Amino acid sequence: MPKTTEIKLKKIHFIINPASGRMEPILPIINEVMKDSDIKWDISITKKAGDCTRLAKELSAQKVDLVAVYGGDGSIMEAITGLKDTGVPLAILPGGTGNVLATDLGIPGNLKEACEVITKGPAHLRFIDLGQYDKRFFTQRTSYGYETEMVKGAKRSTKNKFGRLAYVLSSVGALQKIKIATYDIEVDGKKHSVKGVTCIVANTGNIGFSADLTLDQRIDINDGLLDVIVIKKVHISLVRYLYRIFVRGNPSDDHALVAHWQGKDIKVNAKPAQIVQCDGEVLEKLPIHAKIVPDAIQILVLKK
Numbered sequence: 049m050p051k052t053t054e055i056k057l058k059k060i061h062f063i064i065n066p067a068s069g070r071m072e073p074i075l076p077i078i079n080e081v082m083k084d085s086d087i088k089w090d091i092s093i094t095k096k097a098g099d100c101t102r103l104a105k106e107l108s109a110q111k112v113d114l115v116a117v118y119g120g121d122g123s124i125m126e127a128i129t130g131l132k133d134t135g136v137p138l139a140i141l142p143g144g145t146g147n148v149l150a151t152d153l154g155i156p157g158n159l160k161e162a163c164e165v166i167t168k169g170p171a172h173l174r175f176i177d178l179g180q181y182d183k184r185f186f187t188q189r190t191s192y193g194y195e196t197e198m199v200k201g202a203k204r205s206t207k208n209k210f211g212r213l214a215y216v217l218s219s220v221g222a223l224q225k226i227k228i229a230t231y232d233i234e235v236d237g238k239k240h241s242v243k244g245v246t247c248i249v250a251n252t253g254n255i256g257f258s259a260d261l262t263l264d265q266r267i268d269i270n271d272g273l274l275d276v277i278v279i280k281k282v283h284i285s286l287v288r289y290l291y292r293i294f295v296r297g298n299p300s301d302d303h304a305l306v307a308h309w310q311g312k313d314i315k316v317n318a319k320p321a322q323i324v325q326c327d328g329e330v331l332e333k334l335p336i337h338a339k340i341v342p343d344a345i346q347i348l349v350l351k352k
Contacts, residue, residue, distance in 0.1 A: 051175040051270065051343055055137065057113045057166065062091040063103050063127065065119030068143035072159060074118055081163035094123070104130025112136060114348065116166060118159070120144015121188065125327050128178065128345050129185055137173050137346035139166055146328070149187045152254035152269060153349050165350055172351035176269045178344040179251040181326055181336065185344075186251060187269070190326040190336055192318045193246035194226055194279065230319045231278055235311035242307050244278040249314050249338045251275075264308065272342040274314050278307040314338045 064074055075091070082089050092103050100117060104127045107115050116139035117127045124140055131138055141162045142150040153174065156162045179186045231247040233240045251274060253267030267275045314336065321333040 053173050053175075053346070055113065055173055057087050059088045059112050060114040060116055060139070060166065061107045061110075061112045062089065062141075063094060063100055063107075063115060063117045063119075063123075064091060065094045065100065065117075065123040065143065067094075068119045068123065070143050072143075074143070074159065077159050078118075078163055081160060081167055085167045087167065094119075098126070100126035101130040104136075105134075108134035108136040114139055114166070116141055116163075116348075118143045121146055121148055121328055124149055125185070125187060128187065132178070132185065132345055137348055139348040148252065148254050149347075152252045153347055155347075155349060165348055172349055173346040174270075174349045175343040175346055177251055177272060178341040179249065179274055179338050180341050181249075181338045184326060185341070186327040186338075188252050188254075188327045189248050189250045190324060190338060191246060191248040192231070192316070192322040192324055192336070193229060193244065228281075229322055232317045232319065233276060233278075233309070234313075234315040235276060235309045236313050238311075240307070240309065242278050242280065244280045244307070246279050247316055247318065248277045249274055249316065249336055250277060251340070266308070266310070272340055273310045273312060274338055274340050276307075276309045276311070276314055276316070280305055280307065312340045 062078060066074070078091070092107075094100050094103070100119065100123050104115055104117075108131055114137055115127060115131060117123055118141040120142075121144055123144070124138075127138055139162075140147075140150045140153070140155050141159055142155065142157050143159070147157060150157065150162075153176070155165065176187070179190065181190050226245045228243055228245060229247075230241060230243050233242065233247070248263070250263060250267050252269045253262035253264050253275070255262065263277060264275065315338075316336040318335075324331045324334050324336060
């Protein structure tokens with residue numbers, strides 16, 4: 049069971065990323081929900097990358113009870129980086145294209161409903177794990193191969209126009225760029241070597257469309273483990289695997305197609321070297337060394 053706690057909210061601060069993928073009247077909606085509450089609140093606006101991390105750190109020192117962030121997964125990850133180890137929890141107001149973490153935690157995608165999670169209390173906080181890759185943290189996944197090409201191919205203009213469908217369109221183009229690589233993997237000291245088209249180190253398996261759609265039901269953001277998934281080849285079995293994810297939300301075991309391990313300390317090296325992505329940020333051709341950071345941040349969620 050996820051570790052949870054409750055808190056009385058008296059003073060909160062909103063951080064808004066106006067460059068997020070949605071076009072909606074953000075300030076009027078927030079004001080409508082908050083104006084009749086007893087909670088003191090204020091707002092800051094980000095202007096460039098890194099602002100959300102800086103603001104979150106500054107606000108944690110001002111003894112606010114909660115930092116609420118409107119933006120996409122990138123903004124949310126910036127805020128988490130700033131709030132980690134401060135004891136100040138985060139409220140997610142989904143404003144991006146994917147909103148994977150919000151979807152995984154059951155946070156409403158509608159801005160007004162997400163704000164009402166703050167005001168309708170009692171506030172319910174859920175602890176979640178983070179993955180750590182070098183000096184950066186991730187809530188979702190870091191990966192090589194097919195998934196990285198899919199993320200790389202989803203351009204901002206396409207995401208603004210088509211939303212989450214941009215990733216589906218990009219996935220088709222990524223199929224044409226697939227190359228088999230050898231992944232040398234070390235899971236808590238145990239070594240494996242497997243050929244495949246993509247290698248994913250996951251903290252959450254959710255893919256953003258629905259809380260039920262996941263790479264694998266065993267992947268849990270609260271289990272103190274990272275999951276390593278290698279899809280070995282591209283043929284009709286991969287199509288069936290993707291079908292089970294998108295339609296049934298529960299891909300079955302297929303050891304000829306997918307290799308799966310769990311651990312706390314993961315090392316992966318791709319041969320030949322491949323570009324790596326981390327929570328949607330495309331990086332250089334680097335080895336992966338990821339560790340789990342359990343119960344690293346508290347997120348405001350609906351009380352069930």
